[in-house]
Amino acid sequence: MSALSTNHLLGIQNITSQDIKLILDTADSFKEVINRPIKKVPSLRDVTIANVFFENSTRTKISFELAEKRLSADVVNFSSSSSSVKKGETLIDTVNNILAMKVDMVVMRHPAPGAHQFLARHIDANIINAGDGTHEHPTQALLDAYSLRAELGDLTDKKIVIVGDILHSRVALSNIYCLQKMGAKVRVCGPPTLLPKYIGSLGVEVSNDLRESLEWCDAANMLRIQLERQEDKYFPSLREYSTQYGVTLPMLKSLKKEIVLMHPGPINRGVEITSEVADSDQSIILNQVENGVAARMAVLYLLANHK
Amino acid sequence: MKRIILQYEQVDLILTRLAHQLVENHSDFSNTALLALQPRGTLLSQALLQKLKSLFNIEVNYGTLDTTFHRDDFRRSDKPLVPNEVNIDFDIEGKRIILIDDVLYTGRSIRAALDAVNDYGRPDSIELVTLINRKYRREVPIQPDYVGEEIDSRVDDYVKVDWEEKNCKVWIITDNT
Numbered sequence: 001m002s003a004l005s006t007n008h009l010l011g012i013q014n015i016t017s018q019d020i021k022l023i024l025d026t027a028d029s030f031k032e033v034i035n036r037p038i039k040k041v042p043s044l045r046d047v048t049i050a051n052v053f054f055e056n057s058t059r060t061k062i063s064f065e066l067a068e069k070r071l072s073a074d075v076v077n078f079s080s081s082s083s084s085v086k087k088g089e090t091l092i093d094t095v096n097n098i099l100a101m102k103v104d105m106v107v108m109r110h111p112a113p114g115a116h117q118f119l120a121r122h123i124d125a126n127i128i129n130a131g132d133g134t135h136e137h138p139t140q141a142l143l144d145a146y147s148l149r150a151e152l153g154d155l156t157d158k159k160i161v162i163v164g165d166i167l168h169s170r171v172a173l174s175n176i177y178c179l180q181k182m183g184a185k186v187r188v189c190g191p192p193t194l195l196p197k198y199i200g201s202l203g204v205e206v207s208n209d210l211r212e213s214l215e216w217c218d219a220a221n222m223l224r225i226q227l228e229r230q231e232d233k234y235f236p237s238l239r240e241y242s243t244q245y246g247v248t249l250p251m252l253k254s255l256k257k258e259i260v261l262m263h264p265g266p267i268n269r270g271v272e273i274t275s276e277v278a279d280s281d282q283s284i285i286l287n288q289v290e291n292g293v294a295a296r297m298a299v300l301y302l303l304a305n306h307k
Numbered sequence: 308m309k310r311i312i313l314q315y316e317q318v319d320l321i322l323t324r325l326a327h328q329l330v331e332n333h334s335d336f337s338n339t340a341l342l343a344l345q346p347r348g349t350l351l352s353q354a355l356l357q358k359l360k361s362l363f364n365i366e367v368n369y370g371t372l373d374t375t376f377h378r379d380d381f382r383r384s385d386k387p388l389v390p391n392e393v394n395i396d397f398d399i400e401g402k403r404i405i406l407i408d409d410v411l412y413t414g415r416s417i418r419a420a421l422d423a424v425n426d427y428g429r430p431d432s433i434e435l436v437t438l439i440n441r442k443y444r445r446e447v448p449i450q451p452d453y454v455g456e457e458i459d460s461r462v463d464d465y466v467k468v469d470w471e472e473k474n475c476k477v478w479i480i481t482d483n484t
Contacts, residue, residue, distance in 0.1 A: 003387040022389075029390035033376065038426040041376035071376075301376075305387050 004302045008127040010116045011136035012177035020181055024146050026298035027291070034070060034293055044073035047304050050098045052108045053130070054080040054115075059265055059289065060130050060140070064107050067296035076103065091115060092122055099125055105303065108132075126303045134168050140264055141174035143295040145182060147288045148219055151260045156183035161213045163189045163245060164223035164272055167196050167234070171264045172223060176202055189213040190245060193234040210245050214252075219260035222247060222272040242271045249276040260284055312466075313456060313477035318438070321455040325436060326358040328453050329405065330365070338431070339403040340368035344420055345375075345391035348408040350470035351438050355407065368402070370395035374419035400428035409468045411437040414449035439466055439477060 004019050012020070033041055049068050053061055061077075068075045078098065089097075095106060105126040108116060113135030120127050131137040145155065152158050160179050166172045166188045179186050180203065187205035188195060200206050207213045214220060225241065235241045247261065261273065261283045269275050278285060313321070333339040336359075343352035349371055359365045375390040406420055417435060424433060438455035444462060456477075460466060463482040469475060 002389070026390060029373070029375070029393070032393050033426075036426050037428060041426070042422070043376045043381050046382070302387070304382060 004306050007303065007306055008116070008120045008129075009138050009299055009303065010120060010127065010129050011132075012138045012141050012174045012181070013136065015138075017181040017183075020142070020145065020178060023142055023295065023298045023302060024149060026302060027142075027146050027294045030070075030297040030301070031291065031294040033297070034290075040070050040072060042072045043301055044068070044071040044304055047071075047104045048074040048076070048102060049105045049107060049300070050076045050078060050103045051130075052078045052095065052098065052106055054108070054110045055131065057109055057130070059292070060109065060137075063289070063292040064128075064130060064139075064296055067293050067300055068107075070293070071297055071300055073105075073300070076101075091119065095119060095123055099123055105300065126306070128299060128303065131170055133170065134173075135170055136174045136177075137170040138174050138178075139292070139296050139299060140171050141178035142299065143288055143292040144171075144175055144221060144262060144264070145178050146295050147262065147284050147291045148179075148260065149182075150287070150291070151284060152218055154183075155179065158184045158219070159187070159217045160184050160219050160221065161187045161189050161207075161217040162221045162223060163210060163213070163247075165194045165225050165234075166190055166199060166223070167194045168226040169223050171221075175221060176204055180204075187213055187216065191235055191241070210247070211251070214247070214255055214259060217259055218257075219262065220247070221262040221264070224264065224266060225268060225271055238268075238271055246271060247273045247277050249274060249280060252277055252280070252282060258282060262288060265289070308481040310479050310481070311476050312458065312479050315473060315475050318455075318475045318477065321438065322354055322358045323362065325453055325455060326355060326362055329355075329359070329436070330363055332434075333403065333405075336365050336367045338401070339405060340370065340397055340399070341405050341407055342370050342372045342395070342420075342424065344406060344408040344416065345371050345373040345393070347410075347468065348406075351409045351436075351468070352407040354470070354475070355436070368397045370397065372406070372420060372423055374416055374423045377419040377422040379415060379419065395427055398428060399424065399430050402430050404430040404433045405436055406433060407436045409437065410439045410441060410466050411435070411449075411451050412441045412444055412466075413446040415446060417449045418447045438468060441466055 002022055005016050051064055107128045107130050109130040111133050113133040115132050116127055116129045129138055162172050162175055176186050189207045189210055263285050267278055341352055343349040371394045373391040373393045375388050381388055434452040436453040437451045440451055440454045440457045441460055465480040467478045
């Protein structure tokens with residue numbers, strides 16, 4: 001029997017491929033649990049988890065909260081908009097105050113990349129990264145990998161293209177690490193302005209040609225254009241972006257093979273993908289959401305066991 | 308020290324007896340289902356299913372149950388608890404359930420199994436079959452309904468059931484030697 005190699009899930013970069021396999025295998029069991037008539041198991045009944053969100057989130061927060069509740073953990077929620085952070089409290093003070101109330105695990109989203117690494121050095125609780133700025137979003141990568149494994153089987157030598165706003169995307173970085181650790185070949189595709197300058201150093205292929213990338217791949221992960229993080233103009237208009245880098249149904253049907261389409265949500269319908277594509281058989285967007293709960297249950301369960 | 312306490316021939320006789328006892332109480336098994344506890348109960352239940360098939364030509368609803376998420380030692384032992392596959396493709400509601408495990412000792416895994424079964428519905432009744440009943444160390448008030456063999460053993464002994472088709476043996480392993 002194996003255990004995770006770490007006390008925290010700070011990023012995919014910090015965990016091993018065995019960890020990833022263990023998490024995905026455990027997620028299989030939890031997927032069965034959430035499809036039972038009674039979708040709840042008592043494993044974490046003596047664990048208290050704080051969801052600390054310094055940035056807005058709907059689906060990640062709901063997904064984590066459901067995962068926690070289905071494991072019978074006690075949950076407290078915290079969002080920065082209604083807290084003392086506005087009064088100038090530091091991150092360590094805020095979290096230590098929460099921990100002083102006997103919290104065992106902290107699920108945190110924070111706009112500063114590396115906030116979780118910093119916190120892990122200073123406090124005594126399991127920390128799970130639910131997104132740190134433009135750095136990592138490990139549970140999203142795990143649920144993406146889990147969904148892909150369900151569709152494609154073993155990911156060794158499978159070809160995955162990540163399309164769109166790589167520059168501002170924590171999902172992209174975590175996905176690249178995760179897929180590479182599982183043996184997949186990864187390519188990023190997007191307009192040159194949205195590709196980081198040294199992205200090739202991660203060992204990924206780089207392309208600006210969507211059509212050719214879709215022909216190459218087994219699955220495409222269409223990232224959301226993060227308008228809220230873009231201070232400058234990276235492309236002339238959304239309309240131009242969607243003509244160059246949006247996937248349409250005729251384009252999808254004209255490919256030589258059937259590919260799997262993913263999107264981490266929320267979708268800008270008509271920008272990254274059209275409505276018909278989002279609702280087509282090849283899209284696994286809603287599977288991703290369901291799998292998100294199972295994957296997060298697996299992470300919480302395995303970390304809670306790691307004391 | 309390792310000592311064999313049951314040879315294949317004895318296990319085979321026991322399985323034949325258990326099959327008869329089950330048929331006595333459940334006749335054609337029309338409203339009964341076998342649930343094997345993962346991981347070790349599955350092997351015993353396969354052998355029992357074969358017996359029921361060969362002796363009485365009865366096909367039984369069969370599933371495997373994993374109790375990992377209901378165990379009471381999560382976060383209390385250093386060993387990670389890794390779940391096994393659950394496979395129940397019938398409705399438990401209103402069924403007569405027979406739980407199957409190879410060794411009954413503290414009774415805690417059966418307690419967890421009783422909780423786990425409830426997640427799938429409310430059965431009419433739940434019974435327990437065990438190949439080996441180790442006495443003197445029950446930690447919860449649970450007793451088997453059908454027993455292969457009663458065994459008196461010391462706390463630091465270990466009872467192991469080796470399932471190898473026609474070569475099944477039950478060992479008692481005494482510590483430190």
